Amino acid sequence: MSNDSRIFIIGEDVHTLHVNLYAKFGKERVIRTPISESAFLGAGVTAAMAGLRPIVEIMFVDLFGVAMDQILNNAAKVFEFSGKKWNVPLVIKASCGGGYGDGGQHEQSLWGWLAHIPGVSVVVPSNPADAGGLLLSAIEMDHPVIYLEHKLLSEIWLDYMGRGGRTTVAFDVPNDGYKGEIPDKWNSLPVGKARILHEGSDVSLISLGVSVHRCVQAAELLLREGISAEVIDLRWVSPLDEELVAKSILKTKGVVVVDEDYKQFGLSGEICAILAEQDISFKFRRICTETTIPYNRDLEDQILPNVDKIIEAVRQIIPKR
Numbered sequence: 001m002s003n004d005s006r007i008f009i010i011g012e013d014v015h016t017l018h019v020n021l022y023a024k025f026g027k028e029r030v031i032r033t034p035i036s037e038s039a040f041l042g043a044g045v046t047a048a049m050a051g052l053r054p055i056v057e058i059m060f061v062d063l064f065g066v067a068m069d070q071i072l073n074n075a076a077k078v079f080e081f082s083g084k085k086w087n088v089p090l091v092i093k094a095s096c097g098g099g100y101g102d103g104g105q106h107e108q109s110l111w112g113w114l115a116h117i118p119g120v121s122v123v124v125p126s127n128p129a130d131a132g133g134l135l136l137s138a139i140e141m142d143h144p145v146i147y148l149e150h151k152l153l154s155e156i157w158l159d160y161m162g163r164g165g166r167t168t169v170a171f172d173v174p175n176d177g178y179k180g181e182i183p184d185k186w187n188s189l190p191v192g193k194a195r196i197l198h199e200g201s202d203v204s205l206i207s208l209g210v211s212v213h214r215c216v217q218a219a220e221l222l223l224r225e226g227i228s229a230e231v232i233d234l235r236w237v238s239p240l241d242e243e244l245v246a247k248s249i250l251k252t253k254g255v256v257v258v259d260e261d262y263k264q265f266g267l268s269g270e271i272c273a274i275l276a277e278q279d280i281s282f283k284f285r286r287i288c289t290e291t292t293i294p295y296n297r298d299l300e301d302q303i304l305p306n307v308d309k310i311i312e313a314v315r316q317i318i319p320k321r
Helices: 019-025 037-049 061-075 111-115 128-140 155-161 211-223 242-252 267-277 297-303 307-317
Strands: 007-011 030-032 053-060 091-096 121-123 145-150 195-198 203-207 229-233 236-238 254-262 283-289
Touching: 007 037, 019 030, 037 053, 037 061, 053 061, 061 091, 061 111, 091 128, 111 121, 111 145, 111 236, 111 254, 111 267, 121 128, 128 145, 195 211, 195 242, 203 211, 203 242, 203 307, 211 229, 211 254, 211 307, 229 242, 242 254, 242 267, 254 267, 254 307, 267 283, 283 307
Parallel strands: 007 030, 007 053, 053 091, 091 145, 121 145, 203 229, 203 254, 254 283
Antiparallel strands: 121 236, 195 229
C-alpha cells in the first residue's frame, strides 16, 4: 500500500482487523463498511474497473452467497464482455474452513464452487510465507482473485474463536499448522504453481489449506508402515497445477485427495477427471466434506477430513506392509 496508492481495503471491521494499516493509511484507504456484502463488493468491482486495486474483505466465505451476483455476473465477466478492454484487478479476501464448532453457515470452504466460475482465480495458502507471497501475487493480477484463509491457520482467528465463553473449546489445529518461517523480504509467488512438501514414491496426497498439514502428519506416520507418501500443497485451486499433479501420479500410481470442500462436483472430482483425460493409470480415493457441517463438535469431527481418515484411505490403496 505504501508503494501503490491505488490499493485500498474495504469491508466490515477492517479498521480493527488491520489496526496498523488503519493507523498508517487512515479511513480513506482502510474503509469500514456496514454489513452489506453485496453493496461493498459492488463498490470494489466498480473501483477496480475505474483503475484502482481494491482488496474487499468479507468476513466468511459462506457470506459470498449474499454477494454472489457481484462475483458471478459482474467481476468475472467484465473483461470478456468489454471485448477485453476493461480489467477488474480485484482481490476478494475471506476466511474459510471448520474444525471449531461454528456450524454449516460459517465453516464451509467453497473453493470448488468459486473456482467453477470462468474469469476468477482462487488461492488458498497453507503457511505464513505463502500467505504473504500469494497475497502479493493476487494483488498484482489484473483480474478477480479470491483469497481464502483457513481460520485454523490464523492466530487472529484462533484468538477470536476462543472468546465469548469458548475458552474451553478444543480447536482441531494440526501440529504447528499456523506457524512457519517468514521471509526477510516479501515477494510475490508464481501463479498457479503447487509445491511438493514431502517427497514420496508410493502414493500422492493432494490437498490445500489446513489439510496440507494433516497430510504431512499422515505421511510421517505412514513411513512407520513402510509406505512412502508424497504430499502436494496445491496452493491454487484455479489455475490448478495440472502438470505437477500429473507428474506426481505418474510416479506413485496412487492418489488421495484431501479436500475440506464438498465432495460432489468439486475439486476432488476435477483432479480425477484431469488425470483420467491424460490416460494415466492410478488408484484413487478422496476425503471430503459430504454433508452440512453440524454445530456439535463430535459430529463435526466425524465429517471433516483428519489424519486417521487419510491413513485409512492410503491403506485402501496400498496394503499395510
